[in-house]
Amino acid sequence: MTLKIACIGAGYVGGPTMAMIAHKCKDIEVTVLDINEERIAAWNSDRLPIYEPGLEEVVFACRGKTLFFSTECEKKVAEADVVFISVNTPTKTRGVGAGYAADMTYWEGAARMIAKVSHSPKIIVEKSTVPVKTAQAVERVLSNNVLNDGARFDILSNPEFLAEGTAIKDLENPDRVIIGGRQTPSGLKAIQTLKDVYAQWVPEEQILTSNLWSSELAKLAANAFLAQRISSINSISALCEKTGADVSEIAKCIGADSRIGPKFLNASVGFGGSCFQKDILNMVYICRGLGLQEIARYWESVVTINNLQKRRFVDIVISSLFNTVRGKKIAILGFAFKKDTGDTRETPAIDVCNGLLDEGANLAVYDPQVTEERMKTDLSLDKFEWDHPYTQRKAKEVDDHIECCDSVYKACEGAHAVCILTEWDEFKTLDLKKIYDSMVKPAFIFDGRNVVDGKHAKEVGFVFYGLGKPL
Ligand code: NAD
Numbered sequence: 001m002t003l004k005i006a007c008i009g010a011g012y013v014g015g016p017t018m019a020m021i022a023h024k025c026k027d028i029e030v031t032v033l034d035i036n037e038e039r040i041a042a043w044n045s046d047r048l049p050i051y052e053p054g055l056e057e058v059v060f061a062c063r064g065k066t067l068f069f070s071t072e073c074e075k076k077v078a079e080a081d082v083v084f085i086s087v088n089t090p091t092k093t094r095g096v097g098a099g100y101a102a103d104m105t106y107w108e109g110a111a112r113m114i115a116k117v118s119h120s121p122k123i124i125v126e127k128s129t130v131p132v133k134t135a136q137a138v139e140r141v142l143s144n145n146v147l148n149d150g151a152r153f154d155i156l157s158n159p160e161f162l163a164e165g166t167a168i169k170d171l172e173n174p175d176r177v178i179i180g181g182r183q184t185p186s187g188l189k190a191i192q193t194l195k196d197v198y199a200q201w202v203p204e205e206q207i208l209t210s211n212l213w214s215s216e217l218a219k220l221a222a223n224a225f226l227a228q229r230i231s232s233i234n235s236i237s238a239l240c241e242k243t244g245a246d247v248s249e250i251a252k253c254i255g256a257d258s259r260i261g262p263k264f265l266n267a268s269v270g271f272g273g274s275c276f277q278k279d280i281l282n283m284v285y286i287c288r289g290l291g292l293q294e295i296a297r298y299w300e301s302v303v304t305i306n307n308l309q310k311r312r313f314v315d316i317v318i319s320s321l322f323n324t325v326r327g328k329k330i331a332i333l334g335f336a337f338k339k340d341t342g343d344t345r346e347t348p349a350i351d352v353c354n355g356l357l358d359e360g361a362n363l364a365v366y367d368p369q370v371t372e373e374r375m376k377t378d379l380s381l382d383k384f385e386w387d388h389p390y391t392q393r394k395a396k397e398v399d400d401h402i403e404c405c406d407s408v409y410k411a412c413e414g415a416h417a418v419c420i421l422t423e424w425d426e427f428k429t430l431d432l433k434k435i436y437d438s439m440v441k442p443a444f445i446f447d448g449r450n451v452v453d454g455k456h457a458k459e460v461g462f463v464f465y466g467l468g469k470p471l
């Protein structure tokens, strides 16, 4: 009998992860579900709703065969043997825990729907990143709301570790897959069922099994450790600028220690993305609730340093430009939170642009993947900032002060300064002479990703600032 999988949530995680399962397991029928009709229509079209290298090939190869996208949530969940929940779990913006706790509204809605429509045993898989102990809450919601006698549930935790921009590579060749479940005969059987799915392409020794709480907490801890590494190297970048040391040389020196390792040591204008900040703040909230105040403060400092890094960058731009950017054109190169994605969630570019707009700058923004509509919406919204509220920015003000350009050279023409905020590969090979000739003098480059050759930029005539580099 064909195993039927349904996944609630067709976002950055639900879409690619389910596509990979369908691609690798010809004996499984996978349906990805969403309440967002537009998103499902896009998944069923030639233009997928998210940009991810290699995604189209995988989706187009199995869509309509083993992979389906649908809005018929209740029907497909009722038919499924395994139901993944991959809905969004953003930070709460109002009420108790606002600014820290995860908003579990979508999650609970999905659990209640499963309880309502189920009439056969199912394995429920937590794919979203959730607070530790969520499985217990799901068990309670399910067991108290089930309407049909035949329904019975085993809950598994199977957090996702893919990074955007490399999702397909990460899913095809994961460092590890974690499956947590109850250590009961039924829980262990459920773990084995999911293990058999992944074992169709992931080596068995890389499929780690654990209890539910270890698996849930491992995901929060992994993101906290990764973000901590970036805040650590970013804090060193500030020290470098004051001492003449070079942060890239430091990263090389410390990364050569095999206990530290070379990855994830690129100093930047700050980490972004939908998850690092959200998951750390959620962990901080959990620690506080458990009376672990010092531990909470320790992890919160990772986010504090990240906010400081973004502010530091803005301050350097303003002070370098003779303490005023009012009315000056500044080119912003890159708006996505990292290269190879069109995602702008929590991108440091929002904070940097907001900081410059607050000072009256005119911004010309170029990003190869982010649409003008997306940029303007991001900058118009009253962004929820946990410790640094910006003034509300009206759409009209954004329209007046933001120009979205279709090329780097257009964005830089007539500008006083260039800020590089995303490490797109095309920024590594810019024609700096052409850019310099088209700019107001003195012309500045503020490289928030260390992608430009600073020595060459200075030779061309630029006043060059590289993050964590000798001035
Ligand atoms: P997303 O916002 O892109 O997608 C979530 C989708 O769920 C949305 O399309 C939404 O319409 C849908 N949804 C919400 N409630 C629903 C319901 N009741 N029924 C049907 N659909 C519903 O979010 P995402 O980036 O895919 O993240 C999902 C989860 O995975 C989060 O918990 C996140 O922390 C975690 N995660 C994300 C990444 C990443 O790279 N984005 C990586 C690892 C883990």
Ligand code: UGA
Binding pocket: 129, 160, 161, 162, 163, 164, 165, 223, 226, 230, 263, 264, 265, 266, 267, 268, 269, 270, 271, 272, 273, 274, 275, 276, 337, 338, 339
């Ligand atoms: C991150 C984790 O890497 C994934 O394992 C995890 O599954 C995911 O979060 C999640 O839970 O959502 P992602 O946010 O997509 O993935 O991208 P990363 O490559 O981790 O980059 C995050 C941010 O850190 C980006 O803004 C990036 O530019 C920045 N970064 C990364 C640095 O500033 N320096 C580095 O050395 C590495």
